[in-house]
Amino acid sequence: MSLEKLVDISRYYGSNPDYVIAGGGNTSFKDESTLLVKGSGTNLGEIGPEGFVTMDRKKLNRIWNKQYPADEDTREAELVLDMMAARADTEGSRRPSVETLLHNILPFAYVVHTHPSLVNGFACSQKGEAAAKELFGDEYLWTPSINPGYSLSMAAKAVFDQHLARTGKTAEVIFLQNHGIFVGSDSIEGIKALYEKIIAVLEKKITRRPDFSGKTGVYKDSEEIARRLTACAGQNARVIFERNGEFIRFTRSLADFYPVSSAFSPDHMIYSGSDPLFIEIKDTQPLADQIRNAWKQHLDAIGIPPKIVAVQDRGIFGIGTSERNAALALALFTDSAKIAVYAEIFGGVRFMTRDKIDFINNWEVEKYRAQVNEGGR
């Protein structure tokens, strides 16, 4: 059964943090008339048949012919309504994935979209596009950094159609700068073969693996710092500390922290925030004052509290409104650390641009997803 296979392949990639973390990624199956696509706010790793939304492809196709307002916020809001109306079963409240339009475009039975750390190693690097060409040739497509949702679907459709017109072939793989990858095939074996091929090429290319050895949850004054951070974040906040080989490297100095100092993709932003706070520690000043002052300065400058705090010569603190959210902040930061290490061979990291970061911070759809995830499961 196609739905069973769709559930299987979704869990296969969804339960592997090298491909997907928490609510990231989405999958679909389609025939002529219907598209089954992951519901927004559902985790791929634990998804069941009920986690998919059935879409009417005829109604989805109509969205392409409609004129939307130029203002992105208004357009996305209108689009959400049109997507909800394009569901085959409008009874349920479930919202289809924000990438449903792109799933609908790709002419393959199965489409699996993930955020592999290895792929993002070059997709979030300075030489990303050149690396994609060099490693994979012209058969695999590339889209520059684009806001998720309608804009991304439009851009991907354009490169896909151009490729088809030029070569007469449908592209099975699209790399998305500062985001991840879309892979399409008519069988799940085909999907797995494509992923395996891509990962094998990248495994051969990388020269250094991230070092998460020597992991510890307590170090020096980390417990006191965690208490101070909890006081800053509010009494219901949870703070989790981690120190490991890679975190030691990144927290030596503000300069060493640069490769993980901003957001690589929308997903990284949602779970670990766009602006981690780095606190330099001066032994001559009381620790409590240094933490409180750094927190206040950050709040004044950014306007939202940090989900990741890096403390010099200690390690990384994940902060959340629950234990789970604090752990998720750390999990996505850990993924950023992997990407930063892989990006070393592709000319160094490339973060999302500030306008893209601001767009996501304001984006109603992503806020919705963050809320759903915050609700716990």
Ligand SMILES: [Zn+2]
């Ligand atoms: Zn994605």
